[in-house]
Structures are given as C-alpha cells and as structure tokens.
Amino acid sequence: MIHRQEITELLKSPPIGEDVTVMGWVRAWRGNRFMVLNDGSGAETLQVVVNGEDFPEETIRAIGFHACVGVTGELIESQGAGQAVEVIAKEITIYGGTDLSEYPLQAKSQTMEFLRENAQFRMRTNTFSAVFRLRHALAYAINKYFHDRNFYYLHTPIITGNDAEGAGEMFRVTTLDPADPPRTEEGAVDYSQDFFGKSTHLTVSGQLQAEIGALAMGKVYTFGPTFRAENSHTSRHLSEFWMIEPEIAFADIDNDQDLAEDFLKYLINYCLDNYRADLEFLDARIKQAEKNMKAELRRPMGLIEMLEFTVKDDFARITYTEAINLIQRSKPYKKKKFEFPVEWGTDLQAEHERWLVEKHFKKPVIVRDYPKSFKAFYMRLNDDNETVAAMDILFPYIGEMVGGSQREEREDVLRTRMKEMDVHEDELAWYLQLRTFGGCPHAGFGLGFERMVMYVTGMSNIRDVIPFPRAPKTADF
Amino acid sequence: MIHRQEITELLKSPPIGEDVTVMGWVRAWRGNRFMVLNDGSGAETLQVVVNGEDFPEETIRAIGFHACVGVTGELIESQGAGQAVEVIAKEITIYGGTDLSEYPLQAKSQTMEFLRENAQFRMRTNTFSAVFRLRHALAYAINKYFHDRNFYYLHTPIITGNDAEGAGEMFRVTTLDPADPPRTEEGAVDYSQDFFGKSTHLTVSGQLQAEIGALAMGKVYTFGPTFRAENSHTSRHLSEFWMIEPEIAFADIDNDQDLAEDFLKYLINYCLDNYRADLEFLDARIKQAEKNMKAELRRPMGLIEMLEFTVKDDFARITYTEAINLIQRSKPYKKKKFEFPVEWGTDLQAEHERWLVEKHFKKPVIVRDYPKSFKAFYMRLNDDNETVAAMDILFPYIGEMVGGSQREEREDVLRTRMKEMDVHEDELAWYLQLRTFGGCPHAGFGLGFERMVMYVTGMSNIRDVIPFPRAPKTADF
Secondary structure, three states: OOOOOOHHHHOOOOOOOOEEEEEEEEEEEEOOOEEEEEOOOOOOOEEEEOOHHHOOHHHHHHOOOOOEEEEEEEEEEOOOOOOOEEEEEEEEEEEOOOOOOOOOOOOOOOOHHHHHHOOOOHHHOHHHHHHHHHHHHHHHHHHHHHHOOOOEEOOOOOEEOOOOOOOOOOOEEEOOOOOOOOEOOOOOEOHHHOOOOOOEEEOOOOHHHHHHHHHHHOEEEEEEEEEOOOOOOOOOOOOEEEEEEEEEEOOOHHHHHHHHHHHHHHHHHHHHHHOHHHHHHHHHHHHHHHOOOOHHHOOOOOHHHHHHHHHHOOOEEEEHHHHHHHHHOOHHHHOOOOOOOOOOOOOOOHHHHHHHHHHHHOOOEEEEEEEHHHOOOOEOEOOOOOEEEEEEEEEOOOEEEEEEEEEOOOHHHHHHHHHHOOOOHHHHHHHHHHHHOOOOOEEEEEEEHHHHHHHHHOOOOHHHOOOOOOEOOEOOO | OOOOOOHHHHOOOOOOOOEEEEEEEEEEEEOOOEEEEEOOOOOOOEEEEOOHHHOOHHHHHHOOOOOEEEEEEEEEEOOOOOOOEEEEEEEEEEEOOOOOOOOOOOOOOOOHHHHHHOOOOHHHOHHHHHHHHHHHHHHHHHHHHHHHOOOEEOOOOOEEOOOOOOOOOOOEEEOOOOOOOOEOOOOOEOHHHOOOOOOEEEOOOOHHHHHHHHHHHOEEEEEEEEEOOOOOOOOOOOOEEEEEEEEEEOOOHHHHHHHHHHHHHHHHHHHHHHOHHHHHHHHHHHHHHHOOOOHHHOOOOOHHHHHHHHHHOOOEEEEHHHHHHHHHOOHHHHOOOOOOOOOOOOOOOHHHHHHHHHHHHOOOEEEEEEEHHHOOOOEOEOOOOOEEEEEEEEEOOOEEEEEEEEEOOOHHHHHHHHHHOOOOHHHHHHHHHHHHOOOOOEEEEEEEHHHHHHHHHOOOOHHHOOOOOOEOOEOOO
C-alpha cells in the first residue's frame, strides 16, 4: 500500500510542523535546491527545499523537469517569497527512469504542434493541465446542471443503422474483409452479411433517439462522442468530438431558448466560481502571447473579461429576418467590408455573427426563425411556411455556440418535409410513430463540447482541447 | 412559451386548493374517470379526476394508455385511497395523434422481446422508466464520486490506430469504398489512403491512454463507449457498451482494491439512498415474476436484499491460489457438481466465482494474483515470476463485476512481457516512454457500466439496460 498526501488537500489547511509525504512531477528545479512539485490533484504546486548535502549525488542528478519524485519532510512556513508553505526534504524517492537527458519536453515552452505529437507528456505542462482540468470541470457541470433539474442522461447509440441523420459525412463500421467482401449476385457488396446485417456507420448526432427519450421521460440529455468524416484540416474541426444534446417534451422554441441561455451561463459561472486559478493562468498566457501580435489578430477581450461579458446580461434575441436587416444597415456592409454576401435566404457567416455580437449588441445573441431552405427536415415549420423554429446562439470570437430547434410534431407536416428533403420514410418509421402516438410539442439543442472548452480556455486550436485528437490522417495514441 | 409543473416537484409540497397545470403520459385510465399521469420527472404519478360531462366526447375517447395529455385543474386532497392528492380536471389538452387503436403497446404487460423491438415506446413503461432512471443515477453517481475525490474525467479516443489493446475482436472504421478499395502494388488494400492514413478500429478499452492521464494528472477516469466485434448472442454481451476505467498514479494493487471496493459501495448506496421507489418497484416485479419459477432458477436473494448484502461488510480478499484451494476442498467440487475443471493455471468460471461469493464467504470477494498465463501484458509481474498483480471483484448472481491490476511500471520487465505476448513495441513506443520518463507505480480497473446497471435493477438481459442495444444482426434505431 502506498500512502501519500495530495497537494491540493494538504494546502487547504497545511499541518505546519508535521511531516508530510507528497509525490508528483517536478515543474521547476532551481539552483539545485528548490523543487516545485505538482501531483495533478489541482493547479497548486508545493515547493520542496532540497539540501544537497543530505542526499546522494545520483538523487540530486535525477531531479529534473518532469521527473517523478516522492518526498517526505517537514512542512514549514516558507522562508522565501512566492509561497506560504514549503517542505524540507528528509527522504526523496525517484520514480521511473532516472535519466531525463532524452526526455522530449524541455522546461522552456514548446510549440503546440510539438506538444500534440508528444501527447503522452503534454498533460504535464501548466497549460495543458489547466485546459484538461477545465474540460473536466465543464463535463462535471453539464451533468450536475441537468441532474439537478430532473433531466435523465441518455446514452444514444454510437453505431447507427440510420443513414438519415443528415448532419454530415459518415464513417463506415464493418467487420467485412475489405480485401474480399461478400458480393450479391449483382456484384455489389453484400451488407446483409456484415456484422449487424446491414450497412452501419458512426453516429453524427443522438438527437433523433433523444426525442424517444424526451417523449417518455420528459427531459433527457445526451453527452457522447459524435463523428464527421469530412476532410477538414481547420483549427475548428475534429473527426471525433463530444456533443451534448438536451431534448425536452412540452416545450416550444421559447422554452428552448430559455433553457440554452440558462445552461450556457451556468457552465461559465461554474468555471469562474470554481476554477479561477486555472482561468487566471490561461488569461495571462494569452495576454503574453498576444503582446507581439497585430491588433486585428488579438482577441476582442481578455479571457476572463469575455467569460464575464457572456454571463452578465440577458442574451439579445432576434429573428433571422431582423438580423439580415441589421447587417444590411451596418457600416461594414455599406463600406463593403464583409467578404460574404448578406441577403435573405443565405446563411449567416462568422463575420456577420461576430459583428452582431461584438459590435452591435455587445452581448451574446440568439437568432431564430431561419429560412427552411438550409435547415434540417425535423425543424418545426412556422406559420409563414417559409421559416422554421430554429435558433442559433452566437458568442463573441467563436460565432455559433449552440444550434437548436423546436421539432416538427405534426405528422403530416413532417411527412411532407421528409419528402421534400428526400429523407426516406421507411428508415424512420419509428420517428414518424413518435408523432402518431403520444407525441407533443418538444424541442432541443446541441452544444459541441470542444467548442465550449475552447471558449472557456481560450485555446485557439480545437486539437488542443481534447486529449487525443482525431482528424484526417491523424489517429495517434 | 409552454408552462407546466413537473409532477415530482409538485408532490414535494403540494399546493392544495390551487390550480395546477401538468402534462404527461397516461399510465392508467380507470372507469372513464380516473387518469393516472406520469411526466417522466420521476417515479411519481398524479391521479386526475375527469368528470365526463365536463368534456367533449372526443376528448374522453382520445384518453387511453400512453396518450399524451395536458391537464389544468384544482389540486385537492384525494377523496379515494392510494394517493394523497389528486387533480380535478378543468381543462384537458390531447397532444399528438388522438387514435391509439394502432398503438403497439397495451396496458397489459408485454414480453421483453416485444418491447425491445418497440424501443421507441418502451421507456414509457413502469419497468423501463425505472431502469433508465437508475441508469442515470449510476452515471451521475460515478461522475460525482470521482469529482469529489480530485479525479479528472478523461475522454479517451473512440477511433484508435492501436491494434495492441488486445481485449477482443474489433470493428473496422473506414471511409474507403468497400466495393473497390485502393490497392497497393501487391494487391493488398491500401490503408494509407484511408481517412486516417492507416487502418483504424473502434476502441476496446481506454486504459492505455488513461495511463497517460494518470501519469500527469495523478488520478483520472474514463467513462465512454467501448466495442467488441465478437459474435456473442448471449444475455450478457453487447457489441457496444459503456465502460468506466479509473487510473491512479502512486498506487499499488492494495490501493487499487481499496478504491474499487469503496467505489462500488458508493454507487450502490447512492441508489439505495436516492432511488428507493424505483428499487422497490423492480424488487416487487422480480418477486412476482419468480413466483412460478423453479427454486434453482430464482435469484439467491431479493433485489434490495442483495444490494444491502453487497455494501454491508468488508469484501473478502484472497489470492487466486487460495481460491483454487478453497474450491478444491468444497463440497460441490468433491461431489463433482462443477461443470468446469478447477486447477491452478486455469481461469475461474462463473460457477466457481458464485460458490465463493454466495456459499463460502457470503459477501463479495476480491481475488488477486492470477497466473500471468491468461492475463494481459501490462499487468505487473509479481516477485514469484508466475503471477501478476491483477484483481477481480466477484459479486453474487453476476460473477465478475470489476477487473483491474497494478500496471507494470518497470520498462525492462514490460518490454520482456510484450515480446512474450507478441505485442509490437513500435506500435506502443509512447506507452514504453511513459516508463522511461516520469513513470511511477500505478494501477486501475475497469467496470462494465451495463453489468452494474443489471446488478442494481435486477434485469436479466443486458439488452434491457441500454436504451438502444447493439448486438450481432441488431442495430435498430
């Protein structure tokens, strides 16, 4: 049995004058005397004073950046500035290998690309441990928010036989021998002999199945991985990412907006209230990095400032038609500063969304009632027959944070929309049945988890907010 | 905006004499007068008194089993037995379709197979809503347990390029055209042209990546879907299931056992303390179903009795060698009642495990130090060079609930074990590096989530504890 004390717990009420045993990784090693130790229990580090004459030469030599060390010693009030307490080492154990000369990471800062390639070690850095603590914080807050409000967590399937979700390109899941698959008489691949007896893919969304849950248990949410097989090499896209999709019965688009606004504010407040040290570290890191940047490349606000900006006011709420009118009357539009055209019937682009949020309303904006032409078949048709009860929530810097809608609960209208959009009825017979039997007005939305982690941590590449990113040509670890 | 009151919240302190608005699904409709409504917010139902003369004929006709109904009326102390309060309906809204004559479910009980085929509706039944509330409860309790103890939730990859995890058959993930894949000059399928630039599969375990997390952040856990492409048609196997894998640094096999025992007891106590009504319903359901069963087919204990049995005492802790000796000295062994042989070097079977738990120790049992011959390459070799620091936790009725181990932290020993077991070093260079740089003793375990949900709900088929089961030839919804 190994006994140790966690640094985070120890620092809550430090037992001055007592011997403690801590174990962790060296974050800094100054003057062969001061060792800064972090054990992963939190952002906190503990300074260990190592008197060289008390330890064998090889112990001192083995201490270095990210060495794994156990220390027993007396906890005292710190003699130096910078920390309240420190430990005078009496015993030191070096764990793992003792030769760090080949260790890929160095105490000076590395490029993000290099750290991505060395993801087996990047969580030991100050930046990534803060990012992954905040990722954890957000995940926990999501579960807590819904649990406290009588939502039930629903695991929707990862492998799906539905081809109708329609949110993007899909990955095939198969156990057929790709070198020599079974064939039908016509020579096509015979998927009836595949593992599931048909062609299957990785899910792009759990929404349709979440509707089953909502129309039985009232309020449910999903929180699971989703997939896109698009060949996108951007800093905003992953092939595998996590998504949260609440779905609520007896709700229209107004209830949906209220829920989403309350939920997003809760998540951000949870981090501001409970993970302040990590946010302050990341805030300072960004300000440092932006010092030598051109003004137009800098973020519109500091990290904490932007999070506080997000939760401070009611979100603005406008219709898509109002948004188009506002943008067409704007200065940048008149001065032809926008790259993309703005006219009724085309989707808003990030530059338009950011103008609405950052320049015009100066707070997050919910845009609703989009033209049906570029929205999904399941969104509820408004009485104008031209728009659907869809809503997007726009945030500064990042643009769209949430997309949601009231679902079409009228069976005949849904059937017509499916025909118009070439969605095959026979594949979604169960989905139509939800309208025939015991259906009701219901609504929901989707939040891309990594997008939220990016917003809260200020990281600019989505590959740096998930432990092991998957992207085209990238499936390491 | 739709306004309603949730039944669970309403019943916490019922506003007698006030008008309330509730919406939900009809669980029972008695004598064209008494409507029992559940809205999914909890196990609680609310009785609505419908005076036929106050409503149009078609409203009364549309009320039926699982009809979706909104009611406004006065909440009063109940005139009849069986409930404390009831609502006298003033307004009734029928949602969704109004003709239930073709509704697949009926008020009488259906077979489990039939409900599985109609999974779009089964969550509306008393049994399945209780099961899925408990599934939620367990998921929430898992996150809360770890969060409260400074563990960080780590999302390990679903799509993996590692072929070395070795826990079972894998599903291929691909975007190549299966009818005509690109070929190398030698005629093999050219996976370098696949989406990720190599052959990829669905994960069978997040453990190896979780070790990365533990050796940086101290204590982490995964909670995500895992996959097995085995052609198993049993009531205990799924092709897609959820797994929890905590991994802790500075820990040996004893720390691992302590954590697992404390964790399992916490989960069960959480359900006993917070979801008693659902457990009592399921307990009674099982007792009813077992009335006409032969004694040997019945469960060894009632549901709640078995859960209380699990948490009441310290788990027994023995070595594999002790277990073999005990079984060889047992009555059923001497009377040749066991189907499978028992000798040192072979794995324990469910019948042996259940004898240890149910007959011999009469409490859950942790067995450790298994022969290395049938255990994984990453388990720490004991000083006897014959056994590894692995442990299984055995529960009544279900057998193995948890499997875990201390991980081999000695690079040279690990390298030798990998060679012996034909695990390719070059694929796991990063895994070996975790030993070279900043490694330490560490340990972890895996809990199959659905197995735990089965244990807590008493459901006997694993397909009935996951909303949309995936199994050979089964990928509906």
